[in-house]
Amino acid sequence: MSDSKYFVTTKKGEVFELREELNSDKKEKKRDAVKKVIAAMTVGKDVSPLFPHVLNCMQTDNLELKKLVYLYLMNYAKTQPDMAIMAINTFVKDSEDLNPLIRALAIRTMGCIRVDKISEYLCEPLRKCLKDNDPYVKKTAAVCVAKLYDINPELVADQGFLDQLKDLLSDSNQMVVSNAVAALSEINESSPNGIPLVTMDATAINKLLIALNECVEWGQVFILDSLSNYNPQNELEAQSICERIIPRLAHANAAVKLSTVKVLMKYMEIITDQEFLSALTRKLTPPLVTLLSSEPELQYVALRNINLIVQKRPDILxxxxxxxxxxxxxxxxxxxxxxxxxxxxxxxxxxxxxxxxxxxxxxxxxxxxxxxxxxxxxxxxxxxxxxxxxxxxxxxxxxxxxxxxxxxxxxxxxxxxxxxxxNKYEAIISVLCDNLDTLDEPEARASMIWIIGEYADRIDNAGELLEEFLEGFADDNIQVQLQLLTAIVKLFLKRPIESHDLVQKVLSLATQTDNPDLRDRGFIYWRLLSADPVAAKEVVLGEKPLISGETDLLEPTLLDELICHISSLASVYHKPPRAFIEGASELRKPVATLIPRDVASLEDLEDDSSSDTSQENTGSVVGDLLGVDIDSSAAISPQLIPSSASIEVGIDLLCGGLEEFDVGDADASSSPPRTSYVAPKTLWLPAERSKGLEISGTFIRKDGQIFMEMTVTNCSSEPLSGFAIQFNKNSFGVIPAHPLQLPNVLTLNQSSDVSLLLSSEGPVQKMEPLNNLQVAIKNNIGIFYFACLIPIHVFFTEDGQMDRRLFLSTWKELPPQNEAQYSLENINYDSETIVHKLEQNNIFTISRQEVEGQTVFYQSIKLANKLWILTEVKVLPVERGDCTLSLKSVTVDVASCVYQAYKNILES
Missing domain, CATH: 1.25.40 (Serine Threonine Protein Phosphatase 5, Tetratricopeptide repeat)
Incomplete structure (x- = not known):
C-alpha cells in the first residue's frame, strides 16, 4: 500500500497517539509512527514535542527508519539544540558503521544540522570520512566541508579541512573530484572579502582536466567554472586548456556547453595567436546555433548569453x-x-x-x-x-x-x-507632415516637432504646423512641451519676422508652468534672445553631435565581467550578481592581458633590482568593498616602511629625476601645523522634521582621529535633555567612540557645539552612496533620524606613504578595469602648491616627472580600513588650470568619493 495514507488524517490528539506508537516495542509500529511524524511535519504541523521520542528511534539497524529519523532531526535540531546534543554519540557511531550508506548518511546529517555545539563534534568523524575507502562517503564528506564552512569558517580553517579537500582533487573517482571542486567553489565564493581561500595551481588544473571527461554533466559544470576562475601562467597554457575542453562543446547538456563557452571566451583574451583564435571562433559557432533548437526557456537563456558574446566577439556568429x-x-x-x-x-x-x-x-x-x-x-x-x-x-x-x-x-x-x-533626406518631410493627424503618442509628437523645428527654414508652413501643436500645449506631455519650446525658438531664429508672436506666446506659456525644467528652459531662452540674439543662434542652432549607431551596448568593463558569468543568472539579467543578490561578493575580474595597457610607459623605468623583489600574485585581486587591504597575502603583499624612514634612490623608478625622497618627518615637533581641508557645516536635521531640534555639522580629521563636529540648537517650545546618538551600519564601520556630550538641558533657542570622537571599528555594510551615514539621535521628546555624507578624506591615514618599488609593482598588478579617470578643472595652482595641499590631507606623492609640458605625480592613499588607493595626477600649465586624475584600487567603488576629495581639497 502506498505511503500516501500517512498524509490523510483528521484525528484529534494525534501527537499523544504518536508518542505512544513511537515508544512501542514493535519495530513495524515504531516505523509507521515515524512515517506519520514525517508526514505531519511535511504538511506543516508542529511535531516538535515528539523530539525526544523520535530521538529514541535512532538506535536501529533499519536503514529506512534511520533516514526518517535523521530527516526529522535536520528539521527540528535548531529549535531543540540542547536535546539534539543527545544524538551525537549515535552520529559518531554511525560514521564508523560498516555500511558506507550509513556512514555517508551520518556525516551528511551532521553537516545539515546548523547547531554550533554539534559542529564541534563533527570534526573528527568528518576527518575520517574524508579519508574513507568508499568514494560515496568521500564525496558526501567533501560537500559536508562546505556546509561546515558556512556554519563555522574558523573551525574549517583550524582543522585543516581545506587542505584535505584540495587533496581530494587527486582522487581516482571522478564523483569525488567533482564534489570536491563544487565544495571548494562554494567556499571560495562565500569567503570573507571575496578572496579565494584555496587557489588552483597548474597541477590541480591538470587533475581537473583529466577528471573532466569522466564526470557526470553537473560535475563537468563545476570543473569548467573552476577553470574559468583560473588565470593561466602564459599563453601556451591557455591554448592547451582550450584544446582539452573543446570536446565539451558537443555535449548534450546546455549548461556544459555554455560553461565551456565561458572558459573559451575568457582565455581568448590572453591568446594572441590569430590562427588559433580563428580556429576557436569557428568551433564556437555550431554549439551556440544548436542551442537555438531547444525548448523556448532554454532558447531564451541561450539568446541572452549570445547577446553578450556577440557584443564581445561578433565574428563568432x-x-x-x-x-x-x-x-x-x-x-x-x-x-x-x-x-x-x-x-x-x-x-x-x-x-x-x-x-x-x-x-x-x-x-x-x-x-x-x-x-x-x-x-x-x-x-x-x-x-x-x-x-x-x-x-x-x-x-x-x-x-x-x-x-x-x-x-x-x-x-x-x-x-x-x-x-x-x-541634410540628406529632407525630401521625405512632406510625407511625414501628411500624417500629423495620426500622431497622438508623446514620443512621436515630440519627434515630429523636432523635425519641423530642425528644418523650419525648408518647410513653408512650419509656423502654422507648430502653432497647431501649441494649441494643446497645457495638456501635452512634458517631453512634447520641451520639444515644442525649442522648435519654436529655432523657427524664430531662422524666420524671425513670421514667428515673432508665436515665440512670445510659447515663452509666456513655458515660464508660467509649474514644471521647473520647462520653466527654466523658457527663462533661459527668453533672456538669451533678449540679451544677445547672435549668441542665441550659436547656442540653439549650433552643430549637434551625430547619434551613435551602438548606443545600447554594455559598458566594456561590465561586459567583461558578465562574460565571466556566462551560464549564470547574471548573464540572463545582464547585471552583475551584487545588483540582484543581497550580500553578494565582488564580481570575478576578467583575465588581464599579458601586458597591461597602462604599464608599458612605466616598464622601462624599473631598475634591474626590481625583479629580485617582485612577488608572484597567488590569487586574483578580488574583494568585498573596503574589506581588502592591498597588502593582503592573497593580493600583492607589500610591506610598509616605517614612517620615519628615508629612501636613497639612484634612479627614480617612475621618473628618474629625484635623488632622495623623504617619507615622514624625523622630528614631528618641528614640522609646521597641518591645515587639512574641512568641509563647511551643512544642515543635517531641520527643526520642522524633529519637533524643534536642529542639527548642522561636518567631519574633520585631527591628530590622526576622526571627529563629528555638530551644532545642536533647540528651536522648540520646551527644554531638551537626555541626548544619545547611534549610527547605522555603514561602508566604513564608523561608530561613536564615546557617548554624546551635550548639556544636561538645552533651553529654548540655546545652541551647543559638540565634537564627537569616532571609531572605524564598527560593523561594515555597503551603503548607497558609499559615504552615506544614517544617524539616530534621541532626546526627551523622541527619536529622530537623518542621513549625512562623510567626506572620504577624513579616512586618509598618516601612514599612507607607499614604497616606490612597491607602488610600481602594485600599479602593474592591478588590472585595467580597476582604473577610473576624472578631469579636474580650474585648478589655478602651480604643481608645488598642489603637492603641498594634498600632503596636508594625507595624500602622499611618491614621485613626479615632466612629460610633454605637463607635470605628472604618482601618489598613494591609505584609508582607515587599510584599503590602498594609487593615483596619477597630470597637471597642465597654470594658465590652463586643468588636471586629469587616474585612480587604481582593489575596488573602484571608492573612486568617485576619492575624486570628490581631490576636487574639494584643490578648490578650497
Whole structure:
C-alpha cells in the first residue's frame, strides 16, 4: 500500500497517539509512527514535542527508519539544540558503521544540522570520512566541508579541512573530484572579502582536466567554472586548456556547453595567436546555433548569453544571422531577443537579408513586436551607413500602410536618421507632415516637432504646423512641451519676422508652468534672445553631435565581467550578481592581458633590482568593498616602511629625476601645523522634521582621529535633555567612540557645539552612496533620524606613504578595469602648491616627472580600513588650470568619493 495514507488524517490528539506508537516495542509500529511524524511535519504541523521520542528511534539497524529519523532531526535540531546534543554519540557511531550508506548518511546529517555545539563534534568523524575507502562517503564528506564552512569558517580553517579537500582533487573517482571542486567553489565564493581561500595551481588544473571527461554533466559544470576562475601562467597554457575542453562543446547538456563557452571566451583574451583564435571562433559557432533548437526557456537563456558574446566577439556568429530569423510560433520574449541579436549582427554583407525580414515583421499583428521591428530598421540605418537609403525606403513603405502605431514608430525612427545623416533626406518631410493627424503618442509628437523645428527654414508652413501643436500645449506631455519650446525658438531664429508672436506666446506659456525644467528652459531662452540674439543662434542652432549607431551596448568593463558569468543568472539579467543578490561578493575580474595597457610607459623605468623583489600574485585581486587591504597575502603583499624612514634612490623608478625622497618627518615637533581641508557645516536635521531640534555639522580629521563636529540648537517650545546618538551600519564601520556630550538641558533657542570622537571599528555594510551615514539621535521628546555624507578624506591615514618599488609593482598588478579617470578643472595652482595641499590631507606623492609640458605625480592613499588607493595626477600649465586624475584600487567603488576629495581639497 502506498505511503500516501500517512498524509490523510483528521484525528484529534494525534501527537499523544504518536508518542505512544513511537515508544512501542514493535519495530513495524515504531516505523509507521515515524512515517506519520514525517508526514505531519511535511504538511506543516508542529511535531516538535515528539523530539525526544523520535530521538529514541535512532538506535536501529533499519536503514529506512534511520533516514526518517535523521530527516526529522535536520528539521527540528535548531529549535531543540540542547536535546539534539543527545544524538551525537549515535552520529559518531554511525560514521564508523560498516555500511558506507550509513556512514555517508551520518556525516551528511551532521553537516545539515546548523547547531554550533554539534559542529564541534563533527570534526573528527568528518576527518575520517574524508579519508574513507568508499568514494560515496568521500564525496558526501567533501560537500559536508562546505556546509561546515558556512556554519563555522574558523573551525574549517583550524582543522585543516581545506587542505584535505584540495587533496581530494587527486582522487581516482571522478564523483569525488567533482564534489570536491563544487565544495571548494562554494567556499571560495562565500569567503570573507571575496578572496579565494584555496587557489588552483597548474597541477590541480591538470587533475581537473583529466577528471573532466569522466564526470557526470553537473560535475563537468563545476570543473569548467573552476577553470574559468583560473588565470593561466602564459599563453601556451591557455591554448592547451582550450584544446582539452573543446570536446565539451558537443555535449548534450546546455549548461556544459555554455560553461565551456565561458572558459573559451575568457582565455581568448590572453591568446594572441590569430590562427588559433580563428580556429576557436569557428568551433564556437555550431554549439551556440544548436542551442537555438531547444525548448523556448532554454532558447531564451541561450539568446541572452549570445547577446553578450556577440557584443564581445561578433565574428563568432556574423555568418549565422539566418539562425536568428524569427519563427511565427516563437514566444514574444524569444522574438525580441532574436531581433536584438539580428541588429547587432547586421553588416554591409547581410543587410539586404535583415531588411527583408524586418519589412515582414512590420506587418505582424503583435503591436509591441511591430514597434520593435520598425525601430530596428532605424537602428540598421544608423549602424550600416550603406543601407540608409534602403532603410528609409522601407520605412516610407510602412508609413503608407496608414497603421497608426506603425506610422508613429516610423516618425520616431526617422528623427534619429535625420540626426545621423543631416541634410540628406529632407525630401521625405512632406510625407511625414501628411500624417500629423495620426500622431497622438508623446514620443512621436515630440519627434515630429523636432523635425519641423530642425528644418523650419525648408518647410513653408512650419509656423502654422507648430502653432497647431501649441494649441494643446497645457495638456501635452512634458517631453512634447520641451520639444515644442525649442522648435519654436529655432523657427524664430531662422524666420524671425513670421514667428515673432508665436515665440512670445510659447515663452509666456513655458515660464508660467509649474514644471521647473520647462520653466527654466523658457527663462533661459527668453533672456538669451533678449540679451544677445547672435549668441542665441550659436547656442540653439549650433552643430549637434551625430547619434551613435551602438548606443545600447554594455559598458566594456561590465561586459567583461558578465562574460565571466556566462551560464549564470547574471548573464540572463545582464547585471552583475551584487545588483540582484543581497550580500553578494565582488564580481570575478576578467583575465588581464599579458601586458597591461597602462604599464608599458612605466616598464622601462624599473631598475634591474626590481625583479629580485617582485612577488608572484597567488590569487586574483578580488574583494568585498573596503574589506581588502592591498597588502593582503592573497593580493600583492607589500610591506610598509616605517614612517620615519628615508629612501636613497639612484634612479627614480617612475621618473628618474629625484635623488632622495623623504617619507615622514624625523622630528614631528618641528614640522609646521597641518591645515587639512574641512568641509563647511551643512544642515543635517531641520527643526520642522524633529519637533524643534536642529542639527548642522561636518567631519574633520585631527591628530590622526576622526571627529563629528555638530551644532545642536533647540528651536522648540520646551527644554531638551537626555541626548544619545547611534549610527547605522555603514561602508566604513564608523561608530561613536564615546557617548554624546551635550548639556544636561538645552533651553529654548540655546545652541551647543559638540565634537564627537569616532571609531572605524564598527560593523561594515555597503551603503548607497558609499559615504552615506544614517544617524539616530534621541532626546526627551523622541527619536529622530537623518542621513549625512562623510567626506572620504577624513579616512586618509598618516601612514599612507607607499614604497616606490612597491607602488610600481602594485600599479602593474592591478588590472585595467580597476582604473577610473576624472578631469579636474580650474585648478589655478602651480604643481608645488598642489603637492603641498594634498600632503596636508594625507595624500602622499611618491614621485613626479615632466612629460610633454605637463607635470605628472604618482601618489598613494591609505584609508582607515587599510584599503590602498594609487593615483596619477597630470597637471597642465597654470594658465590652463586643468588636471586629469587616474585612480587604481582593489575596488573602484571608492573612486568617485576619492575624486570628490581631490576636487574639494584643490578648490578650497
Amino acid at each position: 556574423n555568418n549565422e544571422i539566418r539562425a536568428f530569423f524569427i519563427n511565427y510560433n516563437d514566444p514574444i520574449y524569444i522574438k525580441l531577443e532574436k531581433l536584438e541579436i539580428m541588429i547587432r549582427l547586421a553588416s554591409k554583407a547581410n543587410i539586404s537579408q535583415v531588411l527583408s525580414e524586418l519589412r515582414e515583421y512590420g506587418r505582424e499583428v503583435d503591436v509591441d513586436f511591430v514597434r520593435k521591428a520598425v525601430r530596428a530598421i532605424g537602428r540598421c540605418a544608423i549602424k550600416v551607413e550603406e543601407s540608409s537609403d534602403r532603410c528609409v525606403t522601407t520605412l516610407l513603405d510602412l508609413i503608407k500602410t496608414k497603421v497608426n502605431y506603425v506610422v508613429q514608430e516610423a516618425v520616431i525612427v526617422i528623427k534619429d536618421i535625420f540626426r545621423k545623416y543631416p
